Amino acid sequence: MPRGTPGPGPAPTYRGTPSIVVAGGGSAGHIEPALAVADAIRRLAPGATVTALGTEKGLDTQLIPARGYPLELIPPVPLPRKPTADLLKLPGNVRGAVKRVREVLMSVNADVVVGFGGFVSLPAYLGARGRTPIVVHEANARAGLANKVGARFAKAVAVAVPGTGLAHEQVVGMPLRRSITGLDRAALRGQARQHFGLPPGGPVLLVFGGSQGARTLNQAVAAALPGLVDAGVAVLHAHGRTGEPAPPMPGYRPLPYIERMDLAYAAADVVLGRCGMTTVAELTAVGLPAVYVPLPHGNGEQALNARPIVDNGGGVLVPDEELTGDRALSELMPLLTDPGRALKMGRRARAAGHGDADERMARIVLDVIG
CATH class of the missing domain: 3.40.50.2000 (Glycogen Phosphorylase B;)
Structure with missing residues (x-):
């Protein structure tokens, strides 16, 4: 064949x-x-x-x-x-x-x-x-x-x-299931933000690292949160059932686990997350730009999963050991504060998907x- x-x-x-x-x-x-x-x-x-x-x-x-x-x-x-x-x-x-x-x-x-x-x-x-x-x-x-x-x-x-x-x-x-590949993010945006208690306007960052969370992501979000909030960015953060959320702040919505990922994608403008194959495939299917942080363990397959998307301009790859609050801000803020740039990157992500x-x-x- x-x-x-x-x-x-x-x-x-x-x-x-x-x-x-x-x-x-x-x-x-x-x-x-x-x-x-x-x-x-x-x-x-x-x-x-x-x-x-x-x-x-x-x-x-x-x-x-x-x-x-x-x-x-x-x-x-x-x-x-x-x-x-x-x-x-x-x-x-x-x-x-x-x-x-x-x-x-x-x-x-x-x-x-x-x-x-x-x-x-x-x-x-x-x-x-x-x-x-x-x-x-x-x-x-x-x-x-x-x-x-x-x-x-x-x-x-x-x-x-x-x-x-x-x-x-x-x-x-x-x-992928059709609830993801057929998702109309624009049509569901208002409903999705209301569902999670997020502001109806302004940029939203979605952070998730799997059902158990990801310590590196959680720590980086906690360090970056003041800068994000000061810039008017709301954060929907799935910290994991065993992970720790950041201290409470206006516009910050922590959850142990997100059941309605379709609504989370509809509410978000940019994503910070791991790059398991399902995550990468879903983000490309819905056209969301992402800062990918691969697991530091295993055979390096998570970085390989995201590489075609990154090479196509649909995302950014940051090694786990390099993700700090400052690095998160430096990678995320240009996307969160420039809707045109985020939209362009999202289109490139979708073009690289299946x-x-x-x-x-x-x-x-x-x-x-x-």
Whole structure:
């Protein structure tokens, strides 16, 4: 299959009732793209049935049934990153999970298995190998172990950003739910600001660093807040369930967690945040300029996630160890005080994104079946 981005085309139509199994359990970063693709498949092939694989651990039992998809549980197969006692248990755990996957594939008469990485995908790929076609989606700039295995015998390999190292990759972007890709920020701006108790006028900075927050971001916001408030900037700050908010100030709205991210995006003019792939994809889909601060841990994939957006002029990248209150002000104030500049950067961010990744991915899946 040629490398590159599949172009738009007419939606495939199917007279039958294809059966698709998606494997994206564990974290929201795996579940959300899987469900976004499942939604797109239902739109393009109304007769299709979609079954999700997951485990009792993680968010599977909370998120998947709530979206209306049947969930089939398999034994969890944690993938040790270092040599530990768990590594010795891996072969037995994999065998049990693979057996259960094959039972599910037979019971739903699966036509294809679509994996999104993580510990649910590995047994899904092994259970489907040689029996059911496989499609792989890799969300990060550097592929994980499960997708490295699955890509070896997959019919199609789709990626969010180029250069993952997987053979025959097709760049489709990160599949997102339609409440984000179809968001009309301008139309919702007043409602969104009222929802969060923000001023109806003036610039708004949105700060978030994941469900647990980010200490570096929280400390930088606390240090920069007086300067932001003095300049008439309101701040919507998701400090995390375990993080500390800044001291109270006028125009500062701290929250442990933001449930309505669509409204948060509609209320905001500029973002300060991490650069996990879902965050980067959502910000480009809604056209928000951002100062990205990648996690200092791991293999550096967060910086790689944001690099195409930054190179296109849609954002700024600041290393975690360099983010102070003064640095935050120096990067943010030119955007927050110049609406034209922020709008231009937001347009460049949108141009670098893939707002139709869910349907691109769905078409690949349906084409494999067809």
